[in-house]
Amino acid sequence: MSRKAHIVGVGESQYTKWGRIVDETEHALALKAILTAVADAGLSIDDVDGLASFAEDRNEAVFIAAELGLPELRFGNMVWMPGGGGGCAAVANACMAVEAGQAEVVVVYRALCQGQYMRFGSAAAEMMVGDTSADAPEVTFQQANTIMLAAMGSVMPFGMLTAAAAFALPFRRHMHLYGSTSEQLGKIAVTFRQHANNNDRAVMKDKTLTLEQHQESRMIADPFRLFDCCMENDGACAVVITTRERAQDLAKARGRRPVQVVATEQGAPKGYSFGSFTNANIDDDIYATGGTQQMANRLWRKADLQPEDVDVAQIYDHFTGSVLMQLEDFGFCKRGEGGDFIDSGALSVDGGALPTNTSGGSLSEAYMHGLNHVLEGARSLWGESCNNVADAEVCLVTSAAGVPSSAILLQAS
Amino acid sequence: MSRAKNPTPETERWFPNSMPAPMVDHHTLPFWEACSEHRLTVQRCTACNHAQHPPAPICSACRGNDFEQAEVSGKGTLYTYTAVHQPITYEEKLPFIIAVVELDVSGTGCANSVRMMTNIVDADDGDLRIGQAVVIAWEKVSDSVSIPRFKLDGLSLQQ
Numbered sequence: 001m002s003r004k005a006h007i008v009g010v011g012e013s014q015y016t017k018w019g020r021i022v023d024e025t026e027h028a029l030a031l032k033a034i035l036t037a038v039a040d041a042g043l044s045i046d047d048v049d050g051l052a053s054f055a056e057d058r059n060e061a062v063f064i065a066a067e068l069g070l071p072e073l074r075f076g077n078m079v080w081m082p083g084g085g086g087g088c089a090a091v092a093n094a095c096m097a098v099e100a101g102q103a104e105v106v107v108v109y110r111a112l113c114q115g116q117y118m119r120f121g122s123a124a125a126e127m128m129v130g131d132t133s134a135d136a137p138e139v140t141f142q143q144a145n146t147i148m149l150a151a152m153g154s155v156m157p158f159g160m161l162t163a164a165a166a167f168a169l170p171f172r173r174h175m176h177l178y179g180s181t182s183e184q185l186g187k188i189a190v191t192f193r194q195h196a197n198n199n200d201r202a203v204m205k206d207k208t209l210t211l212e213q214h215q216e217s218r219m220i221a222d223p224f225r226l227f228d229c230c231m232e233n234d235g236a237c238a239v240v241i242t243t244r245e246r247a248q249d250l251a252k253a254r255g256r257r258p259v260q261v262v263a264t265e266q267g268a269p270k271g272y273s274f275g276s277f278t279n280a281n282i283d284d285d286i287y288a289t290g291g292t293q294q295m296a297n298r299l300w301r302k303a304d305l306q307p308e309d310v311d312v313a314q315i316y317d318h319f320t321g322s323v324l325m326q327l328e329d330f331g332f333c334k335r336g337e338g339g340d341f342i343d344s345g346a347l348s349v350d351g352g353a354l355p356t357n358t359s360g361g362s363l364s365e366a367y368m369h370g371l372n373h374v375l376e377g378a379r380s381l382w383g384e385s386c387n388n389v390a391d392a393e394v395c396l397v398t399s400a401a402g403v404p405s406s407a408i409l410l411q412a413s
Numbered sequence: 414m415s416r417a418k419n420p421t422p423e424t425e426r427w428f429p430n431s432m433p434a435p436m437v438d439h440h441t442l443p444f445w446e447a448c449s450e451h452r453l454t455v456q457r458c459t460a461c462n463h464a465q466h467p468p469a470p471i472c473s474a475c476r477g478n479d480f481e482q483a484e485v486s487g488k489g490t491l492y493t494y495t496a497v498h499q500p501i502t503y504e505e506k507l508p509f510i511i512a513v514v515e516l517d518v519s520g521t522g523c524a525n526s527v528r529m530m531t532n533i534v535d536a537d538d539g540d541l542r543i544g545q546a547v548v549i550a551w552e553k554v555s556d557s558v559s560i561p562r563f564k565l566d567g568l569s570l571q572q
Contacts, residue, residue, distance in 0.1 A: 139555040141445060144436040153436020154467040155530045157560050158511055159428070159501045165511050168495035176493070176543040222496040222508070222538055271473060280492075280513040280528040281466065287493075 005095030005261045006247030007410065009041025009240035010375040015203050015366035019115025021234035027059045029236035030111035031067055037238035042250050043105060048240075050075030050106030052094045054086030055369055059111050075103040081266055082274060083163075084318055084362075084400030087370035088408045091397075092264030094241040104242060110371040111236035151278040163318060164221040164229055166277035167402045171321030172223060173288040178336035182223050184343060185320035186214035189227045189363055191347045192317065196360025199386040203233055204364040228320040230362035237368045237375055256382045257412040262394075263303035267295025268404030275403040289335070290325040290401025300331070303409045307331040310409075311392035312380045313354055314373035317361040322401040323347075327354075330396065330407075349387040358387040370399050374408070381412040424553045427534040427562060429504035434558055440468045443482050448559045451551045454482035455518065455527045464523035466516075474524075483521040487549030488566065489514040492528055496538035510538055514547055514563050532562040540565065 013032045014021075021029065038045050048070055051061035061076035075097040079086035087110070094106035144150035152160075160166060174180055193209035196202035209227060217226035242250075244260070251258040269286050273279045282291070300306060307330060317323045324338035332354055333341040347356040359365045359376040366372050377397040379385045398407040435445045440456075444467060447454045456468035459481060463474035471478045494512035510533040518526050533541065534550050546566035553559045 139430055139434045139558050141435055141437045141442070141558065144438045144441075149436055150438045150441065151467075153433075153438075154441060156433040157435050158530050158532050158562075159432060159497060159505065159509055160511055160530055161433075161501050162497070162499060164499065165495050165497050169493045169511070169513060172495055173493040173543065219496070219498045219508070221499065221511075224495075278530075280530045 001099070002243060002245045003099050003101065004244040005098050005241050006244055007239055007259045007261060007374075007378040008242050008247050008250045009037045009039070009043065010238070010378050011036025011038070011040050012201065012237035012372065012375065013235050015201055015233050015235035015368070017203060018232040018234060021113050022116060024113070026111045026113035026117055027064065027067065029113060030059045030064055030109050030238075033111065033236035033238040034064070034068065034107050034109050037107060037240050041240045042253050043240065045069070046071055047105045048107055049073065050077070050094060050097050050103030052077040052090045052106055052108045053110060054079035054081065054090040055083050057110065058117060059109070064109070075106055081268070081399070081404045081406055083403055084316055084369045085403040085405040086399060087316070087374060087406065088264065088397055088399040089266045089406035090371070091239060091241065091261065091374055091408055092266065092406060095261045095264055098241055098243050104246070106241045107238050108241065108371065108374070109236065109238040110368050112368060113234045114232055115234060148274070151274055155278055160277065162221065163277070164224050166275070167319045167322055168221040168224050170276045170288050170402060171319070171325070174321065174325060175223060177288055178339070180324060180339035182215065182225070183211065184324065184339040185223070185228050186211045187342050188317070188320040188323050188347060189214050192357045192361045193364045195349055195358050195387050196364030199359050199365055202360045202365040203231060204360060224319055224321065230318045231367045233366045233368070235366055235368060237372050239371065239374050239378070259378050259381045260411050260413055262305065262409045262411045263299055264406070264408045265295045265299040265302065266404070266406045267292060267298070269294060272404055277403065288325070290322055290329045290405070291403075292326055292398065292401050292405050292407065293329040295405060295407060296330040299407050299409060305394060305409060309394050310354065310396045312358060312389045312395045313356045314358070314361070314377045314380070314395065314397045315356050316370045316373060316398050316400045317357060317363045318400055320363070323356070326398055326401045329401065330398070349389060355387070355389045358385050358389065373397050377410050381410055424551050424559070427532070427552055428509070429502060430554060431502035431504045434554070435560075440470055444468050445558070447482055447484070448561055449557050451559060452484050453487050453549055453561050454484050455516065455521070455523060456480050457483040457521065457523050462522055462524040464518060464521070464525055464527045466527045466529050483518075483523055485521055486517050486519070488517040489547050489563065491533070491541060491543055491545045491547055493543060494533060494538070494541055508538060510536065510541065512563065533564060534562050535564045
């Protein structure tokens with residue numbers, strides 16, 4: 001199919017610690033990333049006719065299109081899958097748009113400048129905490145005026161306001177069922193940090209991390225310690241999607257192999273809602289997982305690929321425990337054996353069976369809600385990674401586990 | 414739904430008033446009103462007896478929309494938990510424990526058990542084991558709002 005979707009360009013702004021970017025607006029960062037990615041593809045910005053993002057992006061496509069001076073916006077899209085679960089889904093929507101002929105060149109983007117703007121996920125919390133001060137004479141019910149606030153309103157009285165606590169709950173049960181350990185989580189954090197130490201873009205480029213430092217780091221939400229939790233960062237990144245026909249010419253001009261988006265999937269298990277954040281009644285056989293196994297099975301079937309075919313993986317790492325559970329969901333090891341798989345050194349680019357998060361991921365490169373994982377997926381197949389895996393042809397990229405999620409498989413041809 | 418007709422007994426306080434109050438809509442209000450009377454309930458579908466929590470507009474099993482809030486015993490087992498060391502309101506004692514508790518629904522006519530998000534109070538996280546018996550510990554924060562928290566069930570610990 002000559003319209004089969006390919007990734008042809010990637011780009012980002014500088015990534016910094018949370019709150020460090022104060023002299024640029026968030027949407028200006030988005031523009032910077034989009035322009036960089038389009039230039040990387042060898043396209044003109046005038047070729048872009050579609051924009052896609054996810055997770056209640058503040059930088060709406062219609063305004064971005066106007067600021068970019070796009071000749072026409074034919075596809076403006078945002079994903080419903082919540083938070084970091086939607087990054088790959090945004091790429092998937094871009095792919096569907098170009099394959100269906102609704103657009104020719106779609107840019108998927110994400111900009112985060114949380115020091116200047118509201119912190120992700122904090123809106124409800126600030127509103128609710130603010131409304132019930134300690135001086136209030138009477139604590140009363142408050143009306144939930146969105147379906148999300150109704151769901152959160154049933155768990156916030158118990159202090160369920162942070163992602164760390166939400167995702168600690170299923171991993172604590174995983175430890176109980178399968179004996180996985182904090183040290184195994186630490187090995188994930190240390191491996192990704194080692195990858196980032198080789199990455200000039202990484203916020204943690206110059207900070208090394210040892211297993212001892214991980215084990216001594218302060219507890220956030222047991223069993224997650226500080227270094228089990230991803231960073232929060234300022235920056236922006238973007239990915240350009242177009243048809244095979246164009247991609248072959250663009251790749252040739254750039255001396256790259258064309259990178260095809262072989263298959264995409266979104267998935268939320270039955271009754272999942274916002275995952276363990278709001279839902280205590282996730283099915284028992286799914287609770288202590290990333291919730292992505294059904295979706296993973298569909299992805300493998302659709303792509304006609306197997307876990308063994310994957311040369312390099314970019315796995316969403318908001319928390320180390322979610323990486324471990326996704327490794328099981330996607331079939332790289334059996335259920336309950338994620339810890340052993342990590343103990344084997346599998347995730348390291350230095351001889352591991354499944355080099356993972358070769359740029360450092362959200363734990364050590366940057367927290368761009370996982371869209372930077374897609375950039376690294378393409379780079380790892382172009383041989384343009386900071387940690388190249390020799391002869392890599394197939395890359396899995398996943399979005400956040402523990403909430404409704406999405407994933408894509410990339411293949412170089 | 415009626416408010417508590419009798420004043421509820423004074424209870425211990427474990428969390429500050431700055432911890433968010435329940436946010437309700439038409440569906441969840443009956444649950445929280447029962448809580449104000451210190452009755453723990455789950456939403457039971459009158460057509461198929463499927464139980465669900467929090468209450469929702471329709472039954473996710475049979476899609477019926479006629480419900481009652483079935484009162485449960487207030488006993489349960491610890492399904493999973495986390496000790497939170499990061500402040501939420503900056504007034505609460507740290508760490509505090511967020512837990513998922515599987516409720517005992519025996520004698521309610523409910524077709525399935527139900528879990529709920531809650532806290533375990535009066536316990537150190539080192540004392541907790543998944544599968545432990547727990548029992549309701551009401552925290553009255555105002556005349557209209559009581560929060561269903563849980564504590565370890567001392568009776569079962571003696572077994």
